[in-house]
Each structure stands twice: as C-alpha cells, then as structure tokens.
Amino acid sequence: MLTYLQAAVIGLLQGVSELFPVSSLGHSVLVPAFIGGSWEHLVTESSTSTSETSPYLAFIVALHVATAVALLIFFRKDWIRIISGLLRTIKPSIRARRLVVTDPDERLAWLLIIATIPVGITGLLLEHSFRTLFAKPLAAAIFLTINGLILLAGERLRRNAPTDDTEIPAVPVGDHLEPAAAGRHTAAEPAADQVLRPARRLATLSYREAGVIGFFQTFALLAGISRSGITMVGGLARGLSHRDAARFSFLLATPIILAAGLLKLPGLAGPAGAGIGGQVLLGAVLAGLASYISIKFLTRYFETRTLMPFAIYSLVAGIICIIRFA
Template sequence: MSDLTWLEAIVIGGLQGVAELFPVSSLGHSVLLPAVVGGSWARDLDVGAPESPYLAFIVGLHVATAIALVIYFWRDWVRIVRGLVTSIVRREVADPDQRLAWLLVLATIPVGIAGLALEHTFRTVLSKPIPTAAFLVLNGVLLLVGDHLRRRATGTQAPTTASPPVPATATTVDRETDKAIDRRLAALPVGRAVLIGAAQIAALAPGVSRSGAAMVAGLARGLDHAEAARFSFLLATPVILAAGVLKIGDLTGPLGDGIRPQILVGSLLSGIGAYLSVRFLTRYFQTRSLRPFGIYCIVAGTACLAWFTLS
C-alpha cells in the first residue's frame, strides 16, 4: 500500500508551490496541515521522520519550484549568468549584471553552508507541530516589524518604489522596470547583500519563511518592497534548486519506491503554483506590503498552538 495518497500529493503539492514564495513558510505549512488533519495524514506526511517517503516527495516539489522560478526569470538569469561568465573570463566586474551575479553568489554562500551543516538537525528536532506553530507566529511578527521599519524610514504608510507599478492586466513584468531594479540591487554593498542572503538561514526553522526573512532583511537595509521581493526571489532560485538536487538520491532511491507517480503529479502542481505565485507577488509588491502576510501568520500560528495544546 502506498505511503502517500493521491489526495495528499495533490493538496501538499499545490500548497508547496504557493507557500514557498509567499512569505508564510512552505515547510511550516507542510508540517502543520497534516498535524491538524491528523490520522493517516499525520503519519504519511511526517517531515521529521528520518526515513519517511515524504522526504522524497518534498525533494520533487523543491525541484519543480526551482524550475518554475528559472522559467519565470529565464531572461534575467540568462543576463545574470552571462554577466558571471564574462566577469570570470575577463577578470573584471565592470557592469551591473556582473556585479549582481557576484552578489547573488556571495549572498547564497552562508545559507548553503548552514543548510549542509544544520538542515537535518533542524528538520528532525524542530519539525514538530507546536514548535512549528510558534515559529509561524514569530515569522508573522518579523514581517510586521520589517514592514514597520520600512514605513518609518520612508515616512509613508504604503510601499514606495522608484519603479512604476505594473498594470494588473499585464501578462509579464515590464523588462525595463526589472532592469532598473537590478541596477539598484547591483549597487548594494557586498556586506549588505550577504547579510540579506544570510537571513535565509532563519528558514531552517520550520514556520519561518525564506522569502520573508530575506525581504525583512532587505527592508531593514534600505530596499523598498519591490526590490526586496525581487532580490529574495533571485536568491531563492539557486537555494531551492540546490536543496532539491543535493537530495535527489531520496527521490531516486528506496524512499521514492511506490510513490513516484504521486511525486510527479505533486511536483507538477507545485511548479504551476510557484509560477503563478511569483507572477502575482512580483506585481503585488510594486504597491503593497508584507502586513497581510504577517497578520495571517500570527493568526494561523496562534490557532494551531491552541489546537495542539487543547486537543
């Protein structure tokens, strides 16, 4: 009998794709939803179990999410990778694309090292319902604090950006707007960019959002919402892809036996969800803030704490 039902694969696959890029923690939701539903869901979808087939499923979802990000930002990644290659070949950092490429490389190193060293420990020790719910509340508080710091710094109640908002009916983000944001990101001091990237380490704790942590760090370091969101999405692509690729053995090995069709369907939904999410959020943060997500995390995390404590 399969350890992962089709319904579980469909629900968690779609949830992962959306929650990975929304600043609400996909890992936190992957822990909390099965625990709230209980029964076979709590047994089949235990991310803290060391040999759970759920781990192979999560690998597939991460790879699909990263592929969706590459597809959405493919023009930007071609430009950034070209900048990195020309910088190495010519031994220079002479234009914004070259500098942005190196900033992304350097900003990814801290979370890469921390993930290799601590991911297993954090997952097996902290990926329990009550700690995860508490971290989700903390994530919400951090989002509200980051948003407050940004508003106080600008003296406004809403995000401000030098880039014009993208019309809601547009099918793609304006390329010139993207390039203008990238030029501003490329001007970040190295230390500031690395600090923003290192903030993603907080997401090793289930319930803390990777994109949310990076955005809050970016807002605290002078970026506006659109810039912070774009930098967090660009940072997320290599991190999520590496997390999936490094654990591809779980997917191809014994843990994936018997559930690969479910992994395929869940991954497809995760990729679609991620693509639609990044498309929506890129536009959303042109004019909107982190506040609704912070309130959601506090309410959802508090409700889960009450549920697990009282039930």
C-alpha cells in the same frame, strides 16, 4: 503510503507557500498534523532520525525541484543576463587579482553568490538536525507566529532604512505610491512620518549587505520561518523597495532550492520513492504550476503593496496552531 489526494493538496500548498512569505516547510508540517488521521504520519515520519528514507521527505524534495524550475522559467531572461554578467567578470578579475565589476548585471551575479554562501554552508551542516528537532507541529506553530512578527518588523525597518538620495521620495496617493514632484511642498502633503522613504536600487547593495541578507535566510531552515519573507525583510532593512526586495528574494531562492532538491533527489530512486512515482509526478506538476502563478502574482503585488497581510496571516494561523497543538 502517500495518496494521490495528499500529493495534490501538499503539491498545491508547497507551490504557493514556498514563495508567499508564510513558510512552505511550516505548512507542510502544520497542515497534515491539523487534518490528523492518515495525514498525521506524514509529519511524524519526516521529523525522525531515519527520515532520510521517508517517502514524504522524498516527495517534498521533488516539490522543491518543481518550484525551482518554475522560478527559473519565470526569471529566465534575468538569469541569462546574470550568468552572462558573471562570466564577463571572471577573466578580468583573475587578471587583475581582484573582483572587477562594470555593470549592474555583473554586480547582481556576485551579490547572489555572496548571499548564497551562508545558507549553503548552514544547510549542509545543520539541515537534518533542524528538521528532526524543530519540524514538529508545536514548534512550527511557534515559529510561524514569530514569522509574523518578523514581517511586521520588516515594515517598520523599511521606514528607517538607508536611502538612495538619487531617488525621488514617494507619497501615498489612494492605494498606490506615486513619485512626488521635485521641489513641490504643499499643505496637502502627508506628514513626514507617513511618507515612504525613497528606495535604494538593488545594484547599490554592498557585498557585506548581501552577505547579511543571506545570513537572514538561514533562519528559514526552521519550519515556520519563511525563506522569501525573511529575505525580503533583510532587503527592506537595507532600504530596498518591496518590489526589489521580492525580486532579490526570488532570485536568491532559486539556486538554494534547486541545489537542495537535486542533492536529495536521488533518494527517490531508492526505497523512499518506491511505489509513489505517480504521486510524485502529480504533486510536482501542481507545485510547479502553483509556483509560477504565485510568482506572477507576487511580482505585481509588491509593486504597490506590503508584507502586512502576510504578517497578520502568520500571526493568526500561528496562534491558532499553538492552541491546537499545545
């Protein structure tokens, strides 16, 4: 039976780790297994071939819905513009028999749709197989370590990514980044390889690039690979700033998490949800609150900061867990 303490701990853990680039699925496997005792059965029952009737899996699904609701609330103004933009394109596109996009909101709507397709198809076909094969402590620890390497690679790729020449290059000033004055070149300026290359605007992504970023997200079906992290790396590789890569990642995660959760939420009405209604409610409330606070923090954090701390955490935690479960 899922206890209230377990529900509270896993709820808070889900709310934070779903949006921080450290893999919520990996942590929902590793933390109970690391604690052991009565917690360990939560992991074993959710990775079996009969896991669809698992109370823990049903509980995790409810937490995902709570996270998606928090994302919707935080980005509600963005989603109103995105949905309005999508609706504006439908009639002209049908009439012209081709996609007609006239402003950034309309383009962002279609970028999100295209980026959602790869993970949507893969999730429907392979989610159960991936979970039963790889949602085990040692596998999750290995993939969490790989997640750290992916985040490190993302920072390197950002320095060599395509740029938008309309942007003014940024030079490091203390702990922040400030635009360089146009035409100013002094001996005090940092070397070229220390200057962050100018970022592209989100609206300049091509539909093909959005599809590639969406394909990256399919690897998050592996416990230990972060959905937000790998999506951000995809954006950084195409020249987006950390801020825009994070925003695109959070917007892209919303329909995926919500759809996956709502698809499996009816399981709570069956045997899997019997006797854990209070625990589910507690965990969902805490997950939603933690998610909202995490989004608010991360949207500000990525205005001036990078993925490096999360990469180091993933590497250290992953290696420790590999040693623990090997």
